[in-house]
Amino acid sequence: MDDKTKTRILGVIERAPQWLRNDLAAKDPASRARAEEALAAMLVDAIRESLETAD
Numbered sequence: 001m002d003d004k005t006k007t008r009i010l011g012v013i014e015r016a017p018q019w020l021r022n023d024l025a026a027k028d029p030a031s032r033a034r035a036e037e038a039l040a041a042m043l044v045d046a047i048r049e050s051l052e053t054a055d
Contacts, residue, residue: 005050012046
């Protein structure tokens, strides 16, 4: 993974909304799963953008 991709991923995590952070730490499995899926989608998008701009 290159530095540009790492920077994009870090940016996604830094900008994660508070509801997402709260739900990642939630005891409720459904809330946690929803947050995990949302974060995964955000990361995939950031990685995809990084790969597209690398070409």
